[in-house]
Amino acid sequence: MKNVCLLWSNAFRCAAMFVCAGVLCVVTAIEAGEPSTIEDAERRSLEILQTGLQSPDLGVALNAAEGLTNAGKQQEVIAALAPQLKQTTESRRRCELARELVRAGERSSLAILVQALQDDVAFETQTAACEALFRIEEIGEGPILRKRFDQLQNINAQTILAAAALAQWGNPLATAKLREVIKQAEWKDLQIAAWAVARLGDAESIGLLKTRQQSASTASDRLALNAALALLGDETARHTLPSYLQDSDPLVRSEAIQFIGEAGIVAARPELIRLLADPDEGTTIRAAQAILNLSHRSDSPKSDPATNFARNVFPATPKFPRYSEGSVIALNDDVLLYAVTEFQKSSDHADAQIVARRSTDGGLTWGDKEVLQPNTGSLNVMSVTLRYLAPPTELHRPIGMFYLNKNSYSDIRVMLRISNDGCRTFGDPIRVSPHMGYHILNNDRVTRLSTGRLIVPLASTADVQRVNHFVCQCCLSDDGGKTWRLGKESVDYPKRGAMEPEVVEIDGNRVMMIFRNQLGHIAHAMSEDGGETWSEPQSLGVPGPEAPATIRRIPSTGDLLLIWNDNVEKGRHHGGSRNPLSLAISSDEGKTWRLRRNVEAEKGHEYAYTSVLFWKGRLLMTYYVGGAGKISSRFRSIPIRDLYTEPAS
Incomplete structure (x- = not known):
């Protein structure tokens, strides 16, 4: 099974990194047939993620780990990934494993991501660390990441992701830089910035995204902007995003699934349930994750810890x-x-x-x-x-x-x-x-x-x-x-x-x-x-x-x-x-x-x-x-x- 590394060849797709392009269905251990109830779909989704967590394909395991952590199965994630972290020496892979371990609550692994930001570390590894820190809402103690952000005049994936992580921690200059990237940058950089401002909930970027949307010429670009706008609450984008579930490209489907779950588009749940039987492994993993995300959103709301x-x-x-x-x-x-x-x-x-x-x-x-x-x-x-x-x-x-x-x-x-x-x-x-x-x-x-x-x-x-x-x-x-x-x-x-x-x-x-x-x-x-x-x-x-x-x-x-x-x-x-x-x-x-x-x-x-x-x-x-x-x-x-x-x- 071959992993498709999407992180920088199409920068927006860092949000769905390591989705598999081949056909290896993780639902072989699950009885065939479409779930008959929402509860059955949630049970099946959890089983898909638990099976995916044991996959020899690291990309599949990482995506499954994220879904399981969101579903409250942190200890299962730590038990599966911690031994792999001890065994691997490849620096970028260590960053990816550390990211999911920290997300699951094993904060000692944050040290690996902070170490990966040092000056003598390879650019690709630094970039993976910046992306990981943003995804798990961490910045270490700050100075090294601020140094990466200060290089933003040379716009690239690393500096944009460093800006995103700092903006998540309230840096107003970093937020302003992300808006500048959306306004002026080439599409590969725009896609990363769109992904970032959407997760930051930056409503002031909506107008900028809509302006760039008018000139989007590829399916990838259109999906990137629709997904970002949907996450920011734009009703037109929320209505449009589920249409990408019919796309023939499994990668496009997988990306759309992820954002449908994050945006809480409950109307797409029947189609997500159907995709649990999709022949593409990445699609089933993301569909299972999205279904469980929608289930979480239906729970009684709690006070928002991001407020004062x-x-x-x-x-x-x-x-x-x-x-x-x-x-x-x-x-x-x-x-x-x-x-x-x-x-x-x-x-x-x-x-x-x-x-x-x-x-x-x-x-x-x-x-x-x-x-x-x-x-x-x-x-x-x-x-x-x-x-x-x-x-x-x-x-x-x-x-x-x-x-x-x-x-x-x-x-x-x-x-x-x-x-x-x-x-x-x-x-x-x-x-x-x-x-x-x-x-x-x-x-x-x-x-x-x-x-x-x-x-x-x-x-x-x-x-x-x-x-x-x-x-x-x-x-x-x-x-x-x-x-x-x-x-x-x-x-x-x-x-x-x-x-x-x-x-x-x-x-x-x-x-x-x-x-x-x-x-x-x-x-x-x-x-x-x-x-x-x-x-x-x-x-x-x-x-x-x-x-x-x-x-x-x-x-x-x-x-x-x-x-x-x-x-x-x-x-x-x-x-x-x-x-x-x-x-x-x-x-x-x-x-x-x-x-x-x-x-x-x-x-x-x-x-x-x-x-x-x-x-x-x-x-x-x-x-x-x-x-x-x-x-x-x-x-x-x-x-x-x-x-x-x-x-x-």
Whole structure:
């Protein structure tokens, strides 16, 4: 059986790559005859995909794997494809297997796709990795894919697919580039861009696609534009697309089938059921996949995880009046783990432990509470950070749980426990802060530099009851967290000093530290040597109360995101209330800030101690919500693309 490689000879057909052109029917193990009911068709479709998954033809197996994952059979996919990934050394084939394994929830295989983007990898393999990342809504950590996108002046399949993956993660320049390709590019490139904007749901491309449709001269070009328009909801295209099921070319039929299922064209179901007995293997696989897609669409709709939504995952109760200082991590199986401090009283010094909940649906719902770290301090444990300790190019990525072990007003120790099994168990505690004193590590504050160095930014004083003045200094590890040492210099500031720092890597190998203070603004200092020494601190130019601020780099754009309380009230406690909770973006490494907006601003509440995770094109935040003497912990999901729209006045 011969695979027909369609990826770049006809670029649009990357959406149906590896469809077989020969005749090898996978339904031989299934009784003949047309299914008599929808339920029978769905059962038969599932059997076709399960048989196809075992095919020696990799293209057939990959298409079957995609259909089975969409049908909720992820473990079957992992069991079938994981051994093949271990056995094959061909780089492009490894990308294709990794794509379907990540789609099925085996996120450790993402490392293979990120590795395939490196400069010394073959162009064809880089292109396959870009395409795979787009199809599974991933971008790694962003810089390498942004580099591929920056080459877009030389338009080719790789740069278009890199743009598509970044646009999926909210990059507005990448979305604009895709529209330019649709408007001006040759047909082979237009087809890829049409496929991309359709999956992005980019309604602004509809007019551009219709304009190009007028000059489409081949069946392939017409199908490409009809399919894209159908996915974007154009009724004429939705009506026209099923006509391609009658085409004599099995490849055209297969492509049309795929998009009919994705577009949810239920009226085509009888014809799809008939095609389950088609003599072409690729056609039957796609027909089975489409039938199951239509079945999924008929289920009761759930909340769309791509929208802006919030959940009070840890609401305050009489028994536990304070849940605060959280951190979220995406585990290998696509589960979100949300950890937080559970206090028995509202005080920072009350008895507390670190608890967590898990979500399997992107944060829409959360499971039962579990204890991640029981109280081992004389007072409490609190302020958790969950971090991968190795880059996404590594197949095995240990997870570090950093937290404070609080014994007294002069003894708070920063501790680290490492998990090698996805936070099911953790190793023995490793002491991070090397000396005695009252050390504050805010929640979700540990940074891994591009060099691999781990930085834990601390605010410290010898005894907070005797000396309520803090300086900031960083603990550093160059061996994945096994050993730690203190940076050479500290950062000080007037009044109560420099408090609650965070660090972010800036252009080159520089590091910026921002910190809380009492002067009515966010302050910052710079390091040229990875957190060892620091420049003289000064204002960042952003007003704010005495409250922590969070700064991160948006992976799809490279911009900085600032989260803080955009409010200063002289004479008030802490220089103003921690309301509103605001966002702003900088495209010049923090020199200026734009697109400011409020995330929360309800009167009578305060919001602070945020955590940040960028995941599947979304900004995932947690923060405390205080009011009426109680503090709850809230999860919020915001599409990254929304950050780049002008906020409502």
